[in-house]
Amino acid sequence: MAQVILFLQQLLNGLSLGSIYALIALGYTMVYGVLRFINFAHGDVYMLGAYAGFAITNLIYTVIPLDRFNAISLHTFIPIFVCTAIVMLGAMIFCAVLGVSIERIAYRPLRDRPRLTVLITAIGVSLFLQNMTQFFVGAQPQAFKQLIPVRAIEGLGDLTVLSSQAAIIISTMVLMVFLRLIVMKTKIGLAMRALSVNPTACSLMGVNNGLVISFTFALGSALAAAAGILVAMDSPSVTPLMGNLPGIKAFVAAVLGGIGNINGAVVGGLVIGVLETLVEGYGFPQLRDAIAFGVLILILLYKPTGLFGRVEREKV
Amino acid sequence: MSRARTTLAVFLFFLFLFALIGERPFLAHLAYYYDILINIGINVILAVSLNLVNGYTGQFSLGHAGFMAVGAYAAGSWTDHLSPGLINFLAGSSGVLTFVLNPFPFLQPFVLPTVVADNLALIVATLFGGFLAALAGLAVGIPSLRLRGDYLAIVTLGFGEIIRTLILNIDFLGAARGMSVKGTYTNMFWTFGFAAVAIYIVLSLVNSTYGRGFLTVRDDEVAAEAMGINTTKYKVIAFVVGAFFAGTAGSLFAHYTGYLTPEGFNFFKSVDVVVMVILGGMGSTTGVILAAVLLTILPELLRALAHTDFVPAFQKAFEGVVPIHLPPLQGLLENRLILYSLLLIIMMLTRPQGLFGDLAGSRKRVASSASK
């Protein structure tokens, strides 16, 4: 029985971690869907989202020091929720603007070039963002102040669920619902889906491709920002290089799910999160980071289209 | 072709020059420049070998540092642990060689600078490192090279990281502590010697009917296959040759610094080499050599600039006019990744073919079918 509880615990931790990867993976998959391009700089947008949240949180603390709340109860819930929402929204808006700016400045002028040229540019943007951030704020990790009090949730017996984990999973689910609404029920969501199938037909049908692409970047970047805030609840330190590993792992998650496929990105993220946690939990912590690379190589060699992806044939 | 011959000739000239200076300088204040020159040599080997893969064959590899690591650690282990017997033998035989060459004293400084055994040991270790790196290249290349463009880039990045993680977890190789290499045999002669060999091999490979095959793989794989060219074989050959030389560069590096850490062979190191290839122009050996030289010297120049009074003075003036407080701008000059990243972005936007590359490899070809 204890083994089962242990396994469930790992599963839960993995789902929490996987939610973060899923949110970031969505950005990769959506951009690849409309542009057939791997946005190497996406991990650094996630990092900047965390920093934006860090700044906003510090600002809030000058008015309300949130760390005086020791537990989530009926009368502490509202201030905590409102402040957290402000931080999240602020970071998401910041990153949406950032994402669109990057697209306009660095990627759009290269829209007719070979994809490799854009990939190289993306690598350049990624390095630029990391190192400029490091220049301005220093390489030392900085502590993200508490947004919600991190306590174990009562009443679950031997299973330890932290309030932060619950917040992560619930927020992710909420964001997923919103995303699905946008992609499935709005005109621009329809345009996104159409664009990922046939851009030429889209523009012939009167779709403003540029606008839709920018919107896609905005959406993906906002989700990455949310991930940055959520992850700070669990491990509250931000560094300029924090986007590298999660970025590449989320990319692997997107490929695992089938790059271009939104459901796939979520499933992929959760799978990678769970795998990582299991590997670490069952005695191989040093292999934790290598898992993602291993998965990547296995998928690309044996099933490059991933779990839900489409095969795209080159027209000869 | 004549430009290629000129490049090689220039290199051989410098090689000849360094044969004279082959020994490590006994004048301490020259050590800094010696350092830069060795690094130039190593970077040239890295850039020229990566150019064969990325530039001439059009396969975008982001894992070159991984092969360098394999070569470095393999050669270092060989020298320190695996071949003391061989070194003793060579030391013994070096006496014989020196005796044999005695009738020709004018030869000795050119052919065998100072300690013969050291040099022979270096060659053997470097070839060993290169060979193991080539095997790694084969292991990585065969499964990966069927992937296209951006996927290949990511997979090679992944393999580079896996190699690094493996080294981190192998205690025999020092893991995170790093590994020291006691035989610091590298000198300018061998560094530039191997560079010259690398240049010769790449150039003579490419400038032949056989070598044109690499370019066809870059230009249009489907058409190349239709013309009977086994594109996979060409890609693998380019990859393995590239990996071999990355390994030799790694070995020379190991026998120079005498100390290796996995961190020194991470993704950023691969990016270093990629920037050289892109700046030089993918598909131009002359270009990437120049780029390697430039990008080895440039950070040093910037660092020197950072230490002058010019930058703080400029910053003070700037902050006098625009009241923003910035961190010390010297930091911008000393962080070569900021420079490289800007270079990458600006180059892709304005001159993707680099210094000497041809446009064909970097601009999308407009379909030449007329309307029907």
Next chain:
Amino acid sequence: MDALLKVDRCTIRFGGLTAVSNLDMSIGNRELVGLIGPNGAGKTTVFNMITGVYQPTEGAIFLNGDRLNGLKPFHITAKGIARTFQNIRLFVSLTVLDNVRAAFNLHLKHGPLHALTRGPKFKQEEADINGQAMDLLKIFNLDRFRDVMCKNLPYGDQRRLEIVRALATKPRLLLLDEPAAGMNPTEKGALMTLIEFIQEKFDISVLLVEHDMRVVMGICKRIYVLDYGITIAEGPPDEIRRDPKVIQAYLGE
């Protein structure tokens, strides 16, 4: 008839779409055969099947009795089938001469090591290949362009260069994919003469996909007609011209 190329009940499906269905085709030695059909009929797909770019879902393809299924494209080219492409696919970073030289790679007797040592064997073979390539270019009047970048050639010359390049692989069967596209009537006339000349001089068979009826009817001895992946007619030009099914496929009811 001992056929050079035999396509035996080949079908190819992409997911839910059947692009070609139960194709039976045979081409003999020194035959000029045409393959026509409305747009989207599957003609280029047939080419891709024969050259190994796609594998047939069902059925088999034989060249001189050798089964081609499962072989990679370069292997099939080595066996003696060469092709040109609907959209010109020259090697853009190479000169005219190099484009042709590259196609000699499959007949190279030396390997990379010889390229490094540059011994007499290497030099001999290089000179040999240069000679053969120049001879080919001379026949097609392209030798004066030998060092010109192929992308700088006029359109018509580029098309001819693609054919020369394909011929350099020394094929037994040449597949031409819409070689007359974008040409004016005079050029088309010259192309017709050229194709007949090639067939004679190089002693090969030609399978021609073309939209221009004058070209196809003018030079092909036999024609296959494809519509929606199915062979709706096969025979000499006169029969095809009068076949009601063919007329319907092109013009509708």
